[in-house]
Amino acid sequence: MTSALISAAKSNREPFPVPEGTLQGLSIDNLIFGLHGSELKVLLIKHGEGIREGEWALPGGWIKQNEDLREAASRLLRDLTGISHPYLEQLKAFGKVDRYPAERVVTITYYALISADQYPLVAGFSASDASWVSAFDTPALVFDHKEILTYGIQLLQHQVRHKPIGFNLLPEKFTLLQLQELYEAILNIKLDKPNFRRKFMKMNLLTPCNEKQKGVAHRAANLYRFDKDNYSNLTEQGFSFEV
Amino acid sequence: MTSALISAAKSNREPFPVPEGTLQGLSIDNLIFGLHGSELKVLLIKHGEGIREGEWALPGGWIKQNEDLREAASRLLRDLTGISHPYLEQLKAFGKVDRYPAERVVTITYYALISADQYPLVAGFSASDASWVSAFDTPALVFDHKEILTYGIQLLQHQVRHKPIGFNLLPEKFTLLQLQELYEAILNIKLDKPNFRRKFMKMNLLTPCNEKQKGVAHRAANLYRFDKDNYSNLTEQGFSFEV
DNA sequence: TCAAAAGTGTTTGTTATACACCCATGT
DNA sequence: ACATGGGTGTATAACAAACACTTTTGA
Numbered sequence: 001m002t003s004a005l006i007s008a009a010k011s012n013r014e015p016f017p018v019p020e021g022t023l024q025g026l027s028i029d030n031l032i033f034g035l036h037g038s039e040l041k042v043l044l045i046k047h048g049e050g051i052r053e054g055e056w057a058l059p060g061g062w063i064k065q066n067e068d069l070r071e072a073a074s075r076l077l078r079d080l081t082g083i084s085h086p087y088l089e090q091l092k093a094f095g096k097v098d099r100y101p102a103e104r105v106v107t108i109t110y111y112a113l114i115s116a117d118q119y120p121l122v123a124g125f126s127a128s129d130a131s132w133v134s135a136f137d138t139p140a141l142v143f144d145h146k147e148i149l150t151y152g153i154q155l156l157q158h159q160v161r162h163k164p165i166g167f168n169l170l171p172e173k174f175t176l177l178q179l180q181e182l183y184e185a186i187l188n189i190k191l192d193k194p195n196f197r198r199k200f201m202k203m204n205l206l207t208p209c210n211e212k213q214k215g216v217a218h219r220a221a222n223l224y225r226f227d228k229d230n231y232s233n234l235t236e237q238g239f240s241f242e243v
Numbered sequence: 244m245t246s247a248l249i250s251a252a253k254s255n256r257e258p259f260p261v262p263e264g265t266l267q268g269l270s271i272d273n274l275i276f277g278l279h280g281s282e283l284k285v286l287l288i289k290h291g292e293g294i295r296e297g298e299w300a301l302p303g304g305w306i307k308q309n310e311d312l313r314e315a316a317s318r319l320l321r322d323l324t325g326i327s328h329p330y331l332e333q334l335k336a337f338g339k340v341d342r343y344p345a346e347r348v349v350t351i352t353y354y355a356l357i358s359a360d361q362y363p364l365v366a367g368f369s370a371s372d373a374s375w376v377s378a379f380d381t382p383a384l385v386f387d388h389k390e391i392l393t394y395g396i397q398l399l400q401h402q403v404r405h406k407p408i409g410f411n412l413l414p415e416k417f418t419l420l421q422l423q424e425l426y427e428a429i430l431n432i433k434l435d436k437p438n439f440r441r442k443f444m445k446m447n448l449l450t451p452c453n454e455k456q457k458g459v460a461h462r463a464a465n466l467y468r469f470d471k472d473n474y475s476n477l478t479e480q481g482f483s484f485e486v
Numbered sequence: 487t488c489a490a491a492a493g494t495g496t497t498t499g500t501t502a503t504a505c506a507c508c509c510a511t512g513t
Numbered sequence: 514a515c516a517t518g519g520g521t522g523t524a525t526a527a528c529a530a531a532c533a534c535t536t537t538t539g540a
Contacts, residue, residue, distance in 0.1 A: 025267065026349060436493085
């Protein structure tokens with residue numbers, strides 16, 4: 001990621017002026033989740049100029065005239081992180097009358113789940129521009145962005161239990177313990193290892209890579225990958241994912 | 244409901260002109276679900292004037308400058324049905340570039356669940372204006388409204404299994420069979436009566452009214468009401484509603 | 487007395503939970 | 514050898530599914 005991209009992403013969000021060729025009164029904000037170690041993080045940017053200097057915000061921007069909503073969210077995320085085909089879903093539109101200063105702006109929010117190995121930036125690297133922050137313990141955010149984050153975390157916690165979307169936060173190949181820690185991190189709970197393993201293995205959603213972890217100071221775990229095709233098959237047969 | 248209200252609701256949706264004092268390029272559309280007999284219905288309006296004459300559409304309209312999104316959705320629903328405090332949740336924003344003719348309009352959709360006893364209009368009553376139509380078998384709809392409906396049904400099917408929202412489709416006092424038929428109607432499945440009863444009774448979410456059905460040609464069933472307070476208690480203790 | 491729905495009981499197989507245990511590997 | 518996590522086994526209790534059955538009521 002170049003700093004030019006970061007400042008482009010930032011300047012798009014400075015209140016006024018809105019760039020030419022974009023929709024009026026309508027913005028996009030992205031909630032970008034990542035898992036670092038066993039902590040759920042969210043990517044924030046620090047406004048470097050303008051009235052909101054030094055304050056933290058969700059990365060966002062404006063929608064172009066000839067661009068679908070999802071395309072806009074996807075472009076903004078790509079400009080910020082370089083990631084091209086993320087898991088990206090619409091969260092909600094936020095449109096309180098006074099949520100944005102001086103003019104009425106409705107924002108449509110998306111949430112993205114990205115894997116640490118696609119975008120391995122750790123907290124502190126580019127602290128003045130963009131930074132991974134613990135999703136459960138962020139600094140104050142501009143506008144209604146805290147409300148958006150709270151809503152997003154709740155949706156994530158609900159979704160992750162009912163749809164197999166958690167895999168998007170892991171590298172392509174992962175161990176069962178990584179998967180368990182993912183659920184523990186998002187749901188803030190402890191799980192029983194043997195039971196967690198069995199539950200997932202019985203679902204037939206994990207394909208063994210016939211490969212083992214490397215460079216660990218203990219017995220190396222088997223690596224698995226999420227079997228998207230089999231998931232499609234199973235759901236057609238009425239299978240319902242529940243953790 | 245007066246027909247003045249209906250035509251107000253309709254004229255708000257005629258493509259152009261957009262009334263003064265509303266947000267540009269941003270509309271609201273409501274997906275209003277009701278349960279009639281044991282069939283899931285959706286409330287549609289037929290455009291009576293303009294280019295789209297005779298075509299069916301979701302009821303919707305424009306957002307006022309000094310009105311929150313939810314308020315707008317709520318006002319539009321009230322103007323159409325007279326219902327004031329419905330179950331109303333945001334569905335999704337739809338914003339494909341060419342979804343609306345001639346100009347770019349993003350629509351924010353809400354879905355409402357209303358009970359037949361609050362708004363007992365049955366199919367056919369005001370056929371030229373507004374009509375309840377089987378949710379799974381509607382006529383062609385304008386713009387992307389079919390896509391919105393399909394998305395809404397999917398969300399409803401998912402939500403109803405994971406959150407106790409189905410009660411909003413029933414009268415305040417209902418029998419266990421009505422509750423079962425609700426699930427059968429929304430999910431398009433058959434359920435086993437004894438098992439369904441036990442499952443629900445064990446959740447402690449139903450308070451007996453100590454009252455019986457009246458005017459039925461068979462043994463009268465006990466009436467229950469959804470215990471919202473106890474639901475709050477239970478969820479705080481980690482209870483998770485699943486059907 | 488019959489139809490229609492209310493409501494109960496029981497059997498069987500499956501799943502969840504808790505927790506004890508052994509295995510493999512790098513330091 | 515020991516710490517660390519990988520991975521298996523098992524007893525118990527809870528639950529789901531299937532379905533046979535009795536009860537109540539109005540027509």
